Amino acid sequence: MDHVVYLDHKANELEKLLKGQKTMVIRGAAGRKMPYGRVETNDTLYFIENDGSGVIKARGNVVGVQNSDKMTKEASTALVDAHQDKLSMSKAQYERWAGKRFLVLIEVNQIAVLAPFKLDRHEYGNMDDWLPVGSIDLVRGSL
DSSP: OEEEEEEOTTTTHHHHHHHTSOOEEEEEESSOOTTTTTOOTTOEEEEEESSSOOEEEEEEEEEEEEEOOSOOHHHHHHHHHHHHHHHOOOHHHHHHHTTOSEEEEEEEEEEEEEEEEEBOOTTOSSOOSEEEEESGGGTBOOO
16 A cells, blocks of 8 residues: 655655654654554555645655553653654654553654656645555655
């Protein structure tokens, strides 16, 4: 399964992934929200920055996924703290994710820069920061 993943432009997430300073992506919510339970080892993530460009610039392979059970704020914060070396989060990101009841930690490798291409969003009226797309070819637009 291919997924389009929005990365935090202000926190330089894409740059950190490309440099190997970051090897894990996090998502979380009060409930079981996307991508909870939808990401598996060997899936491919296509990275796009939340800078309004709509351009997919890189990809990576999923090598591990951890979907948490419902957690207390303290347990959630402890889980984030335990993986901060792989998450390499900014203070703002930490404040956003630590403490969420449900967390998804996705470990990635083989991060590679791609020839940039536009995300064709016509099928996705409600844009979230994680889109399971089946095959990237279904949403590949041109620049």
